[in-house]
Amino acid sequence: MQDRYVADEARVSISSLEAETIMKSTPVQTVKSILGRIGIEYEDGLPKEAYISALKEEFCSEPKWVLHMLPKVMLDFLTEVWENSVIAMTEERWNYIEYLKIFGFLAYQMGNPVTDEPNRLIVVEEMKDNFYFLLKSRKNRKLLSVYDEWEKIITGFMYYYGFIETRTLYSLFLKVSKKVISYEDFLLFIKCRTSLWPFGAILKDTFEKNEYFQYLNVENPDMLLEYVRQHENLPYKPIKLEDLIYVSDAAGIDNRWRGVSELGNLFIDKMGLNYYRATVLVRTLLIMIKNGSSYEKLQEKVSILSFENAQIREEVQQAVRQIFENVPVFEYKGYSRAEYKRLSYQKQLKKRKNLFTIIDGGKE
Numbered sequence: 001m002q003d004r005y006v007a008d009e010a011r012v013s014i015s016s017l018e019a020e021t022i023m024k025s026t027p028v029q030t031v032k033s034i035l036g037r038i039g040i041e042y043e044d045g046l047p048k049e050a051y052i053s054a055l056k057e058e059f060c061s062e063p064k065w066v067l068h069m070l071p072k073v074m075l076d077f078l079t080e081v082w083e084n085s086v087i088a089m090t091e092e093r094w095n096y097i098e099y100l101k102i103f104g105f106l107a108y109q110m111g112n113p114v115t116d117e118p119n120r121l122i123v124v125e126e127m128k129d130n131f132y133f134l135l136k137s138r139k140n141r142k143l144l145s146v147y148d149e150w151e152k153i154i155t156g157f158m159y160y161y162g163f164i165e166t167r168t169l170y171s172l173f174l175k176v177s178k179k180v181i182s183y184e185d186f187l188l189f190i191k192c193r194t195s196l197w198p199f200g201a202i203l204k205d206t207f208e209k210n211e212y213f214q215y216l217n218v219e220n221p222d223m224l225l226e227y228v229r230q231h232e233n234l235p236y237k238p239i240k241l242e243d244l245i246y247v248s249d250a251a252g253i254d255n256r257w258r259g260v261s262e263l264g265n266l267f268i269d270k271m272g273l274n275y276y277r278a279t280v281l282v283r284t285l286l287i288m289i290k291n292g293s294s295y296e297k298l299q300e301k302v303s304i305l306s307f308e309n310a311q312i313r314e315e316v317q318q319a320v321r322q323i324f325e326n327v328p329v330f331e332y333k334g335y336s337r338a339e340y341k342r343l344s345y346q347k348q349l350k351k352r353k354n355l356f357t358i359i360d361g362g363k364e
Contacts, residue, residue, distance in 0.1 A: 099196055161254040219291045
């Protein structure tokens with residue numbers, strides 16, 4: 001008798017397949033990139049199987065790699081699969097499987113609604129035996145939570161700064177996290193996460209030999225680097241830990257920045273946009289602002305919308321003006337235009353004060 005097909009769940013089965021068999025579907029460039037980031041030297045031109053074997057051997061022999069590379073939410077899902085015969089599935093969880101396949105943890109077979117064949121997750125028994133108790137240990141559960149916070153701190157900073165020298169990012173990270181970690185371990189953590197992390201990339205200045213971390217939504221990193229150098233005397237805006245976590249959890253859309261909630265509500269409540277389209281449009285405008293787009297460019301972006309009347313158009317323009325002035329700008333090292341103007345004004349006042357010399361008066 002066949003199982004009833006259910007689109008949002010999957011049956012779990014244990015397999016004696018070798019991990020390398022699952023890993024063969026991973027592009028060889030991905031495998032080589034991971035090996036390079038974790039410091040494993042290799043020769044070019046070898047068969048794909050050689051790189052896969054090297055990755056599996058290193059990954060299984062050194063427990064820290066799984067904790068460094070894969071986020072807690074993904075490993076929580078993996079242990080849930082190991083412990084259950086049926087798993088509720090979402091689009092996000094199907095994406096997790098694509099990452100877990102890289103390391104030979106899981107494979108899958110899509111079901112068939114016509115024949116009622118269910119979705120199936122295939123657990124590689126060898127990898128479960130190697131990693132189950134490691135991932136369930138109290139010490140490593142705590143480490144996963146620590147690394148989860150580290151990732152949120154780093155992503156939070158990048159939503160503000162966009163582009164920053166890794167040593168500067170390291171210093172800011174230490175101040176906020178209150179953790180004791182060497183620069184080498186900090187850099188290793190970033191390199192491990194960015195192997196699979198569609199968020200940022202490490203770039204190297206071949207002339208000055210400096211390393212930078214770049215948020216992938218930076219439109220012109222070369223130009224931004226020049227702007228950052230022009231503002232050499234401007235310190236990076238200090239961000240509180242709770243604000244970094246908040247903006248990271250919100251995928252870069254902080255509705256506490258002035259105008260963001262107002263604009264979103266206008267799109268949904270007064271203009272009838274669905275939640276997804278409104279969110280994408282707000283996110284697009286925020287990225288444009290952070291990359292230094294002019295107010296006129298923002299107006300062009302929203303001008304394609306249909307406005308029921310002139311009042312709604314005016315309200316949208318006012319909300320766009322608010323976010324233009326109050327959202328962080330990469331060029332200004334995380335400060336908004338309004339904050340940068342205030343800092344510049346205060347600097348000018350300080351210069352003016354220094355023009356005067358106070359002469360001590362008094363009677364002879």
